Amino acid sequence: MISMIRIDDRLVHGQVAVKWSKELGISRIVVVSDSIAQNEIQVSALKMAGPSGVKVAVLSLEKAIAILSDPRSEQLKILVVTNEPKYVAGLVPKLKEKPMLNMANYGRIGGSLSDKEKITETVYLSEEDKETLKEIFDAGYDFSYQPLPDDTPQSLKSLIGG
Numbered sequence: 001m002i003s004m005i006r007i008d009d010r011l012v013h014g015q016v017a018v019k020w021s022k023e024l025g026i027s028r029i030v031v032v033s034d035s036i037a038q039n040e041i042q043v044s045a046l047k048m049a050g051p052s053g054v055k056v057a058v059l060s061l062e063k064a065i066a067i068l069s070d071p072r073s074e075q076l077k078i079l080v081v082t083n084e085p086k087y088v089a090g091l092v093p094k095l096k097e098k099p100m101l102n103m104a105n106y107g108r109i110g111g112s113l114s115d116k117e118k119i120t121e122t123v124y125l126s127e128e129d130k131e132t133l134k135e136i137f138d139a140g141y142d143f144s145y146q147p148l149p150d151d152t153p154q155s156l157k158s159l160i161g162g
Contacts, residue, residue, distance in 0.1 A: 002068060002099040005080040005088055007143070009109040011036075012049040012056060015148060016081055021051050023149035025077055030068065031058040032082040032091065061087050065094045083109075085132040092141060101136070103156055104147035119159050120145055130160065 003024040008016060011031050021029065029050055036042045036058055043058040050056035059067065067073060068080070068091070080099070082088060088101065107116050107124030116124040123145060125133070133143070137157050144153035 001074055001076065002078045002080055002095065002097060004100045004102055005082070005091070006102040006104070007082055007085055007088060008103070008105045009083050009107070010105055011081050011083055012046045015105070016079070017049055017051045017054075019148055020079060021054055024079055026079045027054060028076050028078045029054055029056045030064055030078055030080045031056065032061055032064045032080060032087045033058070033084070034060045036083075037063070061090050065091060069094060069096070085129050085136070089132050089135050092136065093139065098141070101141055101143040102146055103143045104145060119156070120154075122147055123156075123159075125160070133157075133160065 003026055004020070006016065006020070010016075012029055016029070031046055036046070037060045046058050047056045057067070064080070068078070080091070083106075092099075092101075103123060105122045107126070107129065108122070111126070113124055116126050117130075118124050133156070143156035145156045145159055146153040
């Protein structure tokens with residue numbers, strides 16, 4: 001079972017590895033990124049960043065869809081983390097379940113901030129990001145903007161003005 005899908009530039013880091021893993025009681029973290037899955041050094045670093053007792057897998061979108069759709073995954077508590085909205089847009093229509101979506105710490109790494117709109121202190125979106133998120137919203141999903149489990153969740157759709 002997928003407990004949550006989170007978009008976060010930093011992927012597996014303190015907030016995800018410690019706070020969210022503990023809050024959600026997960027046993028697996030699945031990082032979804034086609035490019036990172038091909039980089040052995042990044043894969044190794046992400047696996048080492050996982051908390052004790054939680055297995056980390058770094059998968060391409062295609063492989064993630066196959067594994068997360070496998071009935072054996074229903075017995076696990078999984079946190080999916082990605083660094084791009086396009087992976088959420090590609091993943092959620094293929095899932096039987098409708099997991100909670102979360103976004104924080106996105107858009108400040110890579111590219112110029114002048115080309116992005118500041119949505120919150122930790123979320124900056126390009127026009128392409130907004131278009132991808134609109135597709136996800138139109139499919140009946142919303143994201144909570146909630147950097148930490150103790151923070152009050154806010155609707156990303158409302159924050160964007162959609």
